[in-house]
Amino acid sequence: MAERSKNGWRRGRLAASGLIILCTLGAAAAGARAGHPARQDSAPPKKAPAAAPAQKPLEVVDADRYLALVADHRGKPLMVTFWATWCEPCREEYPMVIELARQYAPKGLVVLGMNLDDDAEEPLALRFLNKTQPEFSNYRKKPGKEEEFINRVNTKWSGALPATFFYAPDGRLVGQIVGEAQRTAFVTALDQLLAPPNPK
Amino acid sequence: MRFHPGNMILVLALAAGVAAAQQNYGGASAIPPAPPIGSKMPGLKLATLAGDSTDLASVAGKQGTLVIFVSVQCPVSNAYNERMEALAQEWRARGFAVVGINSNRTESPDAVATHAREHGLTFTILKDNDNRLADALGASFTPETYLFDAGGTLRYHGRIDDSKDASQISKRDLTEALDALASGKTVPVAETKAFGCTIKRVPRA
Numbered sequence: 001m002a003e004r005s006k007n008g009w010r011r012g013r014l015a016a017s018g019l020i021i022l023c024t025l026g027a028a029a030a031g032a033r034a035g036h037p038a039r040q041d042s043a044p045p046k047k048a049p050a051a052a053p054a055q056k057p058l059e060v061v062d063a064d065r066y067l068a069l070v071a072d073h074r075g076k077p078l079m080v081t082f083w084a085t086w087c088e089p090c091r092e093e094y095p096m097v098i099e100l101a102r103q104y105a106p107k108g109l110v111v112l113g114m115n116l117d118d119d120a121e122e123p124l125a126l127r128f129l130n131k132t133q134p135e136f137s138n139y140r141k142k143p144g145k146e147e148e149f150i151n152r153v154n155t156k157w158s159g160a161l162p163a164t165f166f167y168a169p170d171g172r173l174v175g176q177i178v179g180e181a182q183r184t185a186f187v188t189a190l191d192q193l194l195a196p197p198n199p200k
Numbered sequence: 201m202r203f204h205p206g207n208m209i210l211v212l213a214l215a216a217g218v219a220a221a222q223q224n225y226g227g228a229s230a231i232p233p234a235p236p237i238g239s240k241m242p243g244l245k246l247a248t249l250a251g252d253s254t255d256l257a258s259v260a261g262k263q264g265t266l267v268i269f270v271s272v273q274c275p276v277s278n279a280y281n282e283r284m285e286a287l288a289q290e291w292r293a294r295g296f297a298v299v300g301i302n303s304n305r306t307e308s309p310d311a312v313a314t315h316a317r318e319h320g321l322t323f324t325i326l327k328d329n330d331n332r333l334a335d336a337l338g339a340s341f342t343p344e345t346y347l348f349d350a351g352g353t354l355r356y357h358g359r360i361d362d363s364k365d366a367s368q369i370s371k372r373d374l375t376e377a378l379d380a381l382a383s384g385k386t387v388p389v390a391e392t393k394a395f396g397c398t399i400k401r402v403p404r405a
Contacts, residue, residue, distance in 0.1 A: 084395070086274075086275035086276060086397075087397055088273070088397070089397075089398065116395055118364070118365065120365075144368075146362065146393070146394055146395055147359075147362070147392055147393045147394065150393045150394075150395070151393065154222075156222065157393075158231075158234075158340040158341060158344075158393055159341060159393045159394050159395045159396060160231070160340035160341035160395075160396060160397070160398040160399075161341070161395060161396070161397060161398060162398065166223075166225075173222060174222060174223060175222060175223040175224070175225050176222065176223075176224060176225065176226075177224075177225045177226055178224075178226060178231060178340065178398065179226060179230075179231060179340070179398040179399075179401065180398065180400065180401075181225070181226060185225045185226065186225070188225055189223070189225040192223070
């Protein structure tokens with residue numbers, strides 16, 4: 001077999017994964033958003049079918065809706081990871097975020113992905129999700145009013161990506177990781193987030 | 201501003217008066233806070249792309265100095281290439297120096313020079329080794345701008361405009377700040393934010 005270049009391998013696999021998992025992802029995402037547990041038994045990659053069904057777009061959220069989403073998840077510890085296809089470190093860390101979500105799910109952690117791609121870039125975002133197959137819900141920020149959105153998420157955030165925010169079960173924003181970080185930083189954050197509260 | 205180690209707790213007082221502790225788990229790449237408007241231009245050593253030592257004072261403009269943290273790879277920074285070059289040409293003629301700063305540990309002086317040549321960027325670009333200037337200015341993403349007046353005082357910090365897509369711009373905050381400085385007026389909006397790629401900082405112990 002001819003040796004494939006790294007890009008060729010990636011593209012070929014992208015095409016295959018992109019086409020097969022569409023329905024599964026759509027169903028899983030809908031189920032996850034409705035509060036059902038994520039599917040654990042995703043089908044192994046198969047040969048791509050001839051026709052590609054339309055990709056389901058992500059729900060678009062503005063600042064109000066984002067804060068409502070966070071409030072909706074009160075009662076559980078929450079981790080929200082902001083990402084964009086133009087942010088290479090975001091793409092690199094995303095599989096780790098998926099793995100952490102899986103690892104900490106039994107401890108009650110809820111994870112949400114917030115995509116920041118523009119309308120024109122949405123197909124790239126969906127392709128990325130099809131390739132990485134997160135088991136948590138992803139939303140897309142409504143384009144425009146960036147600064148207002150950044151400030152309403154966290155006034156201490158400059159808007160730099162990657163950015164992950166940690167919310168306690170009472171809804172408070174209690175921590176962040178902004179910029180490239182090692183897995184240990186996430187583990188430290190999550191272990192603290194999920195630790196029983198100290199008596200004051 | 202001093203550099204804060206990755207796991208230092210940031211204690212914040214929210215506007216509502218409720219004290220909240222927001223932990224920065226930034227790990228190896230913690231970003232120090234930016235100095236406030238009115239701060240002085242740092243005098244740290246920087247490097248030319250040829251490897252010579254220099255600093256901002258040496259490249260400052262008579263009317264003011266516009267510092268822009270830039271990147272070779274970041275698609276957002278690259279989306280602003282034409283706009284940054286246009287700004288450089290217009291404001292250079294009006295006595296402002298425009299200086300690009302590359303603080304990314306992953307981007308060598310050669311890569312920066314090649315990129316500038318390929319994209320027709322004629323303004324001075326300096327390397328900020330170990331991201332010292334980025335730390336001193338709390339710079340966190342590219343492109344991020346800092347506008348200093350003739351006296352070296354920070355008058356504007358933030359985005360170039362409000363849209364990565366050049367056809368969707370509705371607010372040109374940096375241009376408004378430059379216009380204000382040039383006509384001796386107050387900068388209308390001195391601090392703004394935008395999404396961008398984080399600066400690739402060196403890991404700290």
